[in-house]
Amino acid sequence: MKFLAGLAVAASLASSAASAAVASAPVYILSKSASTSTSSSDSTAPSVPRQIVRQILLQRLAATEASSFFDTLPRDYDADAALGLIERFGGDASSLFEGADVLARHPEMLVVVEGVTDKHVAAIEGALSASPAFTVADPPNQAANAKLFVDELAAGGIVAHKEVALAEALAPSAWINGVFVGLYDVKREPSVVDEIVKALPEIVALAAAGDADVTVVLMPEGSRATKTNVWAKVHKSTKSEHSKIKHQPTAAAIELRTDESVFIEGSDTEFDSETTFAKASSDNSNNNAGFKPVAAAAGRIPACFQSFNSCSTQTNSCSGHGKCVDKFAVNSGGFASQKGGSCFVCHCYSTLNRPEDAEGGLSTTQWAGNMCQKIDVSVPFWLITGFTVAIVGAVAFAIGLLFSVGEEKLPGVIGAGVSRSK
Template sequence: MWLIAGLTAAALSGLAAAATQQSADVYTFPSQSSSSQTTPSIPREIARHILLQRTSRQRYGSDLRDIPSSIDTETAIAHIARFGKSPAPLFTRPDKNDASQLVVLFEGAAAEQSNQIREKLGQHAAFTISDPPSATANNHLMTFFRNLGVSSSHQCELSAMINPFEADCWTGPSSVVKYDLRKSPKTLESLFDNLSRLENFVSAGDLELLLVVLPESSRFSKFSHWSAAAAGSSSELRRRRDTETVISDQELDHINPTTKPAAKPTTAASTRRTKKAFPQCFASLNSCMTQTNSCSGHGKCVDKYATPDGSGGNSSSSSSTSAASCFVCVCQATVVEHGGEGAGARKGRKTVRWGGSMCQKEDVSVPFWLIAGFTVTIVGAVSFAIGLLFSVGEEKLPGVIGAGVSRSK
């Protein structure tokens, strides 16, 4: 009797938790929230279209056939146009100066963590997802982004992902990452500690961020996909796949892995460098110091147009912007001392020179040319000596010596 009562209570508590499933908050940087308006509640299918529009403008066109009947098409298009990115016009190349697009999914957020995010960010959610899907659906979505060619690194920390100039984490103009707050709660602290850096990148026009905070109650949601097309039959999915390419994450799961996709034609837009270009100069000293991390600690920012020799750029008045200001990094050599710890060890010092747009690369040109010049000189000397020996050995002997050793008849 007690066993039956316990099972009944557990079942009722599970049904109550499912009925009271929380919605997911979505924040945008720059902020698109308004305190005077109510926060719109959007189904997960529309939220999926928004994520795809922001991260894959050149590869994705909206197919609105999976919109649920609870929302009309005009309202769905209005939400996508407001929170997403409009596709680039035909026959145009993407602008390299466009802001990099970053989508961050926080999975398993507790109620206290959601409140902390709302307070620390200092803004209301741009919109909420009324029916957030399960953790399995999130894994399907990440796989789908990778199939689209969107970068989705799992090795980079959040502090590195918010820097669009981090070459180890960014391989294109957009990136999608997912963090489980229940397994790694320090990720939330990293977000709070790097809010100032994030705001600097956003204000400079280098980054746009969409943060999706998925509650812990959605981990075992009944929705196993972000798209409602999973309810369709397999024949309908096959027919749609044969007629035209439909963006659907569950369709990609059913594709035969042994089937090789058709080769895409190579165009100038696809072969161009997708990495975000680093600016040649900065308009102010503060932006130069912030975006270059103080020239990687190996130099200083100066205004090369301040004086003819470019040495007067870091004065007290150089922080103000002007039309002719161009702040760049001037690299400086660093002296590294080594040795002298053990008995009889000799102390020494090494001068390291730096180069690159942010002074992030060690300048090895001088050692290279020394080694290359020494190697070429040694090879040339050895080759000359060997050639000289061969030339001496091939000379004919004098006639007198030849007569003395000739065979008698």
């Protein structure tokens, strides 16, 4: 009987430990924007892997990271779904081609509370009057939190505060670079939950007024016991994976490698290879005539980005005139084909100024540059230059031909007819 009782106790302990380990971490987003803010009427929050949550938080803080995003995704996870989650919850990237007032970073507050229980979650959620925007499916341990929120953010110039009370950090104008990151531990400070609950009404009002966006991450107490000590880890591809990806290219790879079969967005007409151009951006199709290139922000844009997220953020999604692609990837978003890692660059498109059936005929604008911020005039330039050179050459040839004919001696018969009589 004692043996059976011991087995029952061990089984119950194992089950409780397993349930604590798999407990998800709710994430709340408070923003004036309806597309990202959470509300009490939200449906079931999506469960997001920690690797994607890391990218979401880094993008919201406008922080750069060194690892390749696609190489950190969980095995067999859809890259398009990951990008959709980042686009939905990661906030809007600031434009590089606007004035200095627009370039100023929008204030962002990140509050991370470690060691919370169901009771703590209920108290904080009640003060927020909102449901989670999403949950972290597999929250890592405290060591991983320190690496991400302290070490990685410090490398990007963002300081995580552990001793500053949340009630004393409600002035966005006092935040360094418009960012405040608070890291709190319930086990170390049991009263921190009560302090957060008291400060939440002011935080909610701050977000509702549009003065700052607020993200609250509640890490469960059970995550301390997990063996996951990193938020994201770069996977090393094998030869079999390379072979599988090589023989099964994605639609994105086919789109990048096929320049002959392309369509204008918003049009049902397909053009042949003599009139082909890449997809047109519908947002810019009506205002390209008034486009004036504006100087970008000070700073050097690298020739190669190590992740899709950093490329999209620092180039403002290629200025809206293209998209970031990995030129070393076997399938444009899979495993890198070279040992040097990923290299994301901007792949520029053309925009539609005037459709083919409009008055004046088809008109497009081709974009170029490392951020697709310049109008490509190489084709008109070489057309005008080639035409000018051809005309000048034809005129020079005609003049030279006339001179060569005039310099030739007259035949003897013609010379005798005009000779002087004796």
